[in-house]
Amino acid sequence: MPSRLTTGEVEQVARLAHLALSDQEKVLYARQLADILEYARQVSEIDTREVPPTSHALLQQSIERPDEPRPGLARDEVLSNAPEPARGTGLFKVPRVIG
C-alpha cells in the first residue's frame, strides 16, 4: 500500500468519480488522503485468512415480493426538480452528448 499520493493520482481518481478538482484541492487532498490511508494501514496487520467479508449487517435471506405493477410518481412531479426539464416533452434535458 502506498503511503504517499501524488496530485496526479488524486486527479485520476477524481476523474473516475466525475469530479473536477481545483489545483489547491488536489494538493490538499493528496496530503490528507495520504494521512488517512497511512492511518488505515493498521488493518493490513490483521490476519484475515479464512475470514469472509461482511458487506451487510443483516445476514438473513433476501426478502422478495411479488412483482406486481404499481403506480409510480407522476411524471411532472419527477421532472419538477430537474435543473432543466425539456418543457412539454416529459424529458430531462442534458448538454449535447455526441459531437
Place this chain on the structure above:
Amino acid sequence: MKLPGATAFDIQRAVARGEATATEVCRAYLDRIAATDASLHAFTTVTAERALERAARIDAERTRSDAPPLLGVPVAVKDNICIRGVRTTACSRILERFVPPYSATVVDRLERAGAIVLGKTNCDEFAMGSSTENSAFGPSRNPWALDRAPGGSSGGSAAAVAARQAVLGLGSDTGGSVRQPASFCGIVGLKPTYGRVSRYGLIAFASSLDQIGPLALTARDASMVLNVIAGRDANDSTSAPEEAPDYVAALTGEARGLRIGVPRAILAEGVDADVERLFLEALGALRARGATLVDVELPHSRFGIPVYYLVATAEASSNLARYDGVRYGFRAEEDDLQTMYERTRNRGFGAEVKRRIVLGTYVLSAGYYEAYYLKAQQVRTLIRRDYEEAFERVDLVAMPTSPTPPFKLGERVDDPLQMYLADVFTVSASLAGLPAISTPCGFAPGHLPVGLQLTGRMFDEATLLRVADACERDNGWWSEQPSLTT
C-alpha cells in the same frame, strides 16, 4: 405542564385529555424557535404554516377516545429525511432547492401518529461529519456552550431537543451521528438495529450502515418514537421483518440481574479524564441498581475507525454518483456533458464530501480494492464476531459515547483524521449492525454534557431503553435546561 420543556409523554397525554390544544403546544415551540434559533442555528427550514395547519386539524378532529401515540407532539426532522413538498437539502448546495415528491416512511408514520413536524434541522453535508461544521449552511451551536459543537452529524436535531425548540428529533446514524450529538447535547439518542427502521426517503450515505433513530429528552420519549417508526416497510427491502415489541411497556425501571460488559482495554486509549470519571460513576450507579459488571474483550474494535472510514467512504462514493446535475439538484451550465458532470459535482459538493468521494473511489479502484476495501470488510466480520462472543456472556456493552466532552467549533475542521477519531466508540456498533443508545452521564467541568453508550444484541432495543430509563430515574439530568450562553 411546562411549555416548552415538557416531555412527549406529558404532551400527548395533555392533548389527548383536552388539557392542552395541539395549536397552543405548537405555537409555544415555534415561538421558542423564533426566539433562540438565531443563536443556535439548529434549523435549516421552519415549516411554521404547515405545522399550525396540522395542529388546527388535530384540534378540530380530536373527538375519538383512541388518541394516537404522539398526538400533538412537535418534532424536528433532520434535513436528510424527505418530506413531501418541504425543501430537503442534506445541507448540501447540490440539493439546495430540492423539494421531494414523497415523504420518508418515518415521517408518514410520525404524522399518522399525531406528531407535528416543526421543520428541518441542520446537519453535516450528506451526514458526513461529527460537528455540523460540514453543513453548507454553517454550523449549529451547542446549547450548553454556544462556542462548542453540538456534535454531528445530527447536531441540529440534538440541539433543538436539548434547547426545547422541539420535543423530539429524528436523526440518522451511520457511524455515530445520532449518539454522539445526543452525548454532546445532554439528551437521549438511539441508533436502532440495522433494518429496524425503514430508510425509505432517507438520503443515502453508506447503505450497509445508515439507520434512522430518535433524539429525545428521556428514554420514555425515545421509546414512544420507536414504537411508531419501527417495523417492516414494503418500500425498504432492507427493513427487517421481525416483530417490534412495545418499547414503552419494557420500561420497568429494573436493572437487577443484568450483566453489563465493560471493554476496559479500549478505554485505555485516549479518553478524556472527566469522561472516564463520569463513565465509571455511571457504572457504579448501574451496579447499585443490581446490575453485574463483567470485563469483556472487543479486540478488533480498536480497528473500528479505519474499517469504518474505508467501508463508509466506498459506499458513499457509489451512493453519491446520482448527483450529476441531470434529474434534480444543482447543475453547472456547460456545453458538454462530461464537463457539466465534473463541474456540477465540484461546485455542488463541499470539501468533506469531495474528500470522501475521492477516498471511497480510491479504495474501490483496481489495485487497491483487496488491500483496503475487502480487507476492511473482513475486519468488519471480526468486529461483529467479537460482539457475538461478548453477548454470550453479557446483556449489554457499556462505553462512553464520545472520548471527549463537546469540542470547540473550529478546533478540528482542518484535520479530518482528528475529526474522524470523535467516532472511536460509536463506529463498532454500526459496523456490527447492533442497536446502541447514548444517555446522559453527567457534566464535565464547564457544565459540558457527557454521554454513556450502551450497545445491545440485535433487535434488543428494549433492554437499552429500559436501562437508560432506569439511569434517568436515578439521576434526573434530563430535566436540566441548557443556558444557551457561551
